[in-house]
Amino acid sequence: MSQNMHHNIYSHFQHTMPASLYRSHTHHWVYTGLATITLLGGLGATPVTLVHAAGVGQSAKIGTNAKSTKNATTTKATAQKTKSPRAIPVSNHTFVVNDFTYTTNSDGTRTITGFNTGNFDYNSWDGILAFPAELSTGANKVTVLGESAFASTKVTAVDFTNLPSLTTLVYGAFMYTSLTSLDLSPLVNLESIGPQVFAAVPSLTSVNFTNLNHLQSLGGGIFSGSAITEIDLTALPALEIIGGPSYSGEHTVDTGAFNNCPQLKTVKIANMESLQTIGRSAFRDCASLTSVELAQLPALTTIDWRAFNSTNITDVILSDLPSLTSVDSGFYGTQSLHQITINNINPTVDIDNAFSGTHNRGIVVPTTLNDVETAKKFATKINEADNNKFTGPDIWYANATVQYTFIDQDNNPITVDGNNKPVTPIALSGPIDTPYTVPDVPEIAGYGEPTLYSGVATGTFTFAPQEVVYKYRATAKPFTVYLVDDAGAELKTQQYSGFADESFDLTPPAVDGYTFKELATRPIVGNDNARALITELTWIRNDALKGTSVKFGANNGTSYKFVYSKNTTTPDPNSDTNNGTNTDGTGTNTSGGSNTGGGAGTNTSGGSNTGGGAGAGTTADKEPTDTAKTPTIANTNPTPLPTSLPGSGGGSPTTRTPTTLTNTPAYGYTPVTTSNSSQKLPQSGNATNHLLPVIGTALLAGILGSLYVFGKKRR
Structure with missing residues (x-):
């Protein structure tokens, strides 16, 4: 009975009962009677209704949270949408031609030599340098920024947009400034960056080298003492040398192009058709440098003296360097180096002491079969180099790998086990042409014993990566099959378990004295107890499944109830x-x-x-006995059902001796429990007790009649 119905009945009695009764608080007895009906009627409700009610409450709570999350997301998205883009720095001073000093070059163009501080208020200037457009054409055309032109000034940012004709940056042009980032891409005609142009700028963290198609050389120490973390010198087709001529016009000896960049972590030099030399000490003393890639450099012949000395390089990639002839102690003292990957390297390259003073127990990885011999050469030279002399387990070797991977019955990689813990492939490595031995194949929770699916469990390392695959079969959730009569009495119960790829036949088993009537299913929903109540009490009729086959894995623990009708027997006329x-x-x-x-x-x-x-x-003194035929099933000694159905919570499950159904098929699965009981299984739907509401209504009628007589006598 709903709350609104209670209220309507209460209001009806309030308006129809005598005023004297209402004033004497008799109306409270009315509401007490209604409450009694509710209480008594409620005793007929089933746990299904209570569970659903709880579910509704939970859904409402989840919905509220979801809405809050949505609002939070919307707010965040709005905040991101309204966030202003980062503005391009704009100087508080607009520079003009006369704000700079010049010299005239032999071709009539100009070289900027510095600021003309007498022409503008240098002290009030904010440090953002934007060259005027007039410096790109005519008599004011600038092609060179001269020696130390802006060194030790308050420059914090430079806009090179209006200097497309610039070809040369001379020694120390921006040394000792406060630059934080640098975009050189507008300098489309730049040919040379001299020594130490951006040296001693500890605030400089990034440089853009794109679009410099005419750049031929990078001088010594151009970024020395900066905070640059990454150098990407790719697609510079005209670049010939890194670590070019010093201020005196001679090649650098101790000062490389990127020497002493303490924050530099990665270097990539690639896709340069003209690059011939990586100069002396080019990246020396870059203590944070860990990774170097030199690739697609067809003209590179030399990695010069200690180019990468005193770094912490761990990995080096040397790819497509067909002209490389000398690595003259280029990686000397790289004590953290442990892997070199090579591809298409000149096999006659001189590497006698290229890696002297490096770390022991490293590997050289060939990319193709053609690189195997070169990889072995690298390993041998490293082991024999001065200050190395590696032997025994400390040697470097040409490396090969074998990986052990694990798949399930459907050939999908197993990434987590049945407990949701990660499953990681096993990787082995060792010298090419040496044997490898299979490791212990792991047990994976939720899976059976593995079998070798592909590859060779024990074999020999080859240059090409090898893979050994083991296949596992996932175990499926157990499920129960119930045989009951149409009154709900249990005839037989059996529980099954097996692997996910095994099948179960849903052909109704034959039961002596009974005829199959219908098939019902009971899926598992969730793992919590409240959900399990629904699972136990709700059956879904599904006759269409009769005679079909279902995989244990796809079944996912769904139980089945086969319902039978008792056969009618005809009396013997004799x-x-x-x-x-x-x-x-x-x-x-x-x-x-x-x-x-x-x-x-x-x-x-x-x-x-x-x-x-x-x-x-013959006469026997005994009571008559009913000997009507009783249908027979396989188990004639029923045992009580457990306090809860298998796998559903409640009391501890009862162990039973397995029995065989009349038509049990050979499925390959394992039956684990069975029972036979005359108790009834839970029925579908909500059970309703009609007797108690009737009793409550009768009691209320009696109370109201008594009150009416009592009131009439008082009047």
């Missing part, structure tokens, strides 16, 4: 088992009747034989 008369010529009367047939008859319980043939009558 047999009377209860005070009847057999009029046939022959017959037997077993309970106080008479046999009047013409043939021989037998009366076994106080009756008479009046037939024309011989008959015998």
Whole structure:
């Protein structure tokens, strides 16, 4: 009975009962009666209703949280949408031609030599340098930024947009400034960056080298002492040398192009058709440098003296360097180096002391079969180099790998086990042409024993990566099959378990004395107890599944209920088992009747034989016995059902001795429990007790009648 219905009934009695009764608070008894009806009627409700009610409450709570999350997301998205883009720095001073000093070059163009501080208020200037457009054409055309032109000034940012004709940056042009980032891409005609142009700028963290198609050389120490973390020198087709001529016009000796960049971590030099030399000490003393890639450099011949000395390089990639002839101690003292990957390297390259003073126990990885011999050469030279002399387990070697991976019955990689813990492939490495031995294959929770699916478990390392695959079969959730009659009495129960790829036949088992009627399923929903109540009490009829086959894995723990109707038996006309008369010529009367047939008859319980043939009558002093036929099933010794169905919570499950159904198929799965009980299984739907509401209503009527008589007598 709903709350609104209660309120309507209460209001009706409030308006129809005598005022004296209402004033004497008799109306409270009315509401008490209604509450009694509610209480008594509520006792007929089933746990299904309560569970669903709880579910609704939970859904409402989840919905509220979801809405809050959505609002939070919307707010965040709005905040991001309204966030202003980063503005391009704009100087508080607009520079003009006369704000700089110049010299004139032999070709009539100009070289900027510095600021003309007498022409603008240098002290009030904010440090953002933007060259005027007039410096790109005509008599004011600038092609060179001269020696130390802006060194030790308050420059914090430079806009090179209006200097497309610039070809040369001379020694120390921006040394000792406060630059934080640098974009050189507008300098489309730049040919040379001299020594130490951006040196001693500790605030400089990034440089853009794109679009410099005419750049031919990078001088020594151009970024020395900066905070640059990454150098990407790719697609510079004209670049010939890194670590070019020093200020004196001679090649650098101790000062490389990127020497002493303490924050530099990665270097990539690639896709340069003209690059011939990586100069002396080019990246020396870059203590944070860990990774170097030199690739697609067809003209590179030399990695010069200690180019990468005193760094912490761990990995080096040397790819497509067909002209490389010398690595003159280029990686000397790289004590953290442990892997070199090579691809298409000149096999005659001189690397005698290229890696002297490096770390032991490293590997050289060939990329193709053609690189195997070169990889072995690298390993041998490293082991024999000065300050190395590696032997035994400390040697470097040309490396090969074998990986052990794990798949399930559907050939999908197993990434987590049944406990949701990660499953990681096993990787082995070792010298090419040496044997490898299979490691211990792991047990994976939720899976059976593995079998070798592909590859060779124990073999020899080859240059090409090898893979050994083991296949596992996932174990499936167990499920239960119930056989019941149409009144709900249990005839037989059996639980099954097996692997996910095994099948179960849903052909109804034959039960002696019964005929199959319908099939119902009970899926598992969630793992919490509240959900399990729904699972236990709700069955879904699904006759379409009859005779089909289902995989254990796809079944996902769904249980099945086969419902049977009891067969009707027809009495034998020649047999009377209860005070009847057999009029046939022959017959037997077993309970106080008479046999009047013409043939021989037998009366076994106080009756008479009046037939024309011989008959015998015996009297037994006992009550009549009903010997009607009883249908027979495989198990005739029923045991009680557990307090809860298997896998559903509640009391501890009862262990039973397995029995075999009449038509149990050979599925390959393992039956684990079975039971036979006359108890009834839970039925579908909500159970309703109609008696208690009727009693409550009768009580309320009696109370109201008494009150009415009492009020009438008082008046």
